[in-house]
Amino acid sequence: MEQVPSAERVQEIMEAMAGRRVLVAGDLMLDEFIWGKVSRISPEAPVPVVAVDRETSYPGGAANVARNLRQFARHAAVLGLAGDDRPGERLRELLAAGGIETDGVITRAGAPTIVKTRIIARMQQVVRVDRELADPVRPAERESLLAALDAMLPRADGVILEDYGKGLLDAELAAEIIRRSRAAGCVVAVDPNAGNPLPWKGATVVKPNRHEAFAAAGRTWSEPAAHPLEDAPLLAVGETLLAEWDADQLLITLSELGMLLFTREGGRYHTPTRAREVFDVSGAGDTAIALHTLALCAGASPVEASEIANHASGVVVGKLGTATLAPAELLESFEKHHAI
Numbered sequence: 235m236e237q238v239p240s241a242e243r244v245q246e247i248m249e250a251m252a253g254r255r256v257l258v259a260g261d262l263m264l265d266e267f268i269w270g271k272v273s274r275i276s277p278e279a280p281v282p283v284v285a286v287d288r289e290t291s292y293p294g295g296a297a298n299v300a301r302n303l304r305q306f307a308r309h310a311a312v313l314g315l316a317g318d319d320r321p322g323e324r325l326r327e328l329l330a331a332g333g334i335e336t337d338g339v340i341t342r343a344g345a346p347t348i349v350k351t352r353i354i355a356r357m358q359q360v361v362r363v364d365r366e367l368a369d370p371v372r373p374a375e376r377e378s379l380l381a382a383l384d385a386m387l388p389r390a391d392g393v394i395l396e397d398y399g400k401g402l403l404d405a406e407l408a409a410e411i412i413r414r415s416r417a418a419g420c421v422v423a424v425d426p427n428a429g430n431p432l433p434w435k436g437a438t439v440v441k442p443n444r445h446e447a448f449a450a451a452g453r454t455w456s457e458p459a460a461h462p463l464e465d466a467p468l469l470a471v472g473e474t475l476l477a478e479w480d481a482d483q484l485l486i487t488l489s490e491l492g493m494l495l496f497t498r499e500g501g502r503y504h505t506p507t508r509a510r511e512v513f514d515v516s517g518a519g520d521t522a523i524a525l526h527t528l529a530l531c532a533g534a535s536p537v538e539a540s541e542i543a544n545h546a547s548g549v550v551v552g553k554l555g556t557a558t559l560a561p562a563e564l565l566e567s568f569e570k571h572h573a574i
Contacts, residue, residue, distance in 0.1 A: 260296030
């Protein structure tokens, strides 16, 4: 198959990305970060006392995928639910401030917005506090979401289904989003969740990690081989899922071993990790699905898209918090690779 694209080719793809429009459908969250220092242990319990310096918040979950898209494209939108509460208001404010379209954010009466609060001290996460109610999507909400989808599809080049397993995506809604999006000529990408096994039929690309892939294929877990292209159980799982999901592409993320791409035509391509150092893996999957999808929308081949996604993830894991990357950082990663 193809080789790693040159920095010049990546620049060309990024220029095309700028004019593309991608919609992210999935579980919307608010990510909060409390930053501070630890100088002593609490006298009340064997836990650190964090003296708070500052607090920050960002769109999280499926909304973080849109944040990643917005770094490379002038237009991004979200489709999902948010509560009629202060975190929901804050999430909408942050999305609007980031230039992300919010017409698809449907207000969920009587249910809280999902909030994940991380306490960070000395560049390490001390604890995470989750506030959520994983309530299945209601019939009236499904109708509102599909109506919003229909209104946005004529302007969309791609649609990403980002499943965090919090109740938004069920089999009926997922199937309708995929069907309507493909009928509209969109690239359709899926980031699945092992806790919410759905058929995912007919997407352009599905991106599970290794654990999710083995679970979805109903295969017994096996430890990874040193070389993914020689990992017989992994290859069997990939071929099984590609057929079962009727996808054009399957991209399995392999943590420190990079990513493995399968295509309908029978191609297999391994891209080893491009990370130089790892501080925090939060949001790396969001970055991967965002950049892979956007690259496909911009005319990149599946191999080029997987390399762009892998390089992008390699940059993001070197940052602390739910991070994104800039086009210049992605280009620099490719330039360094070709300089080696």
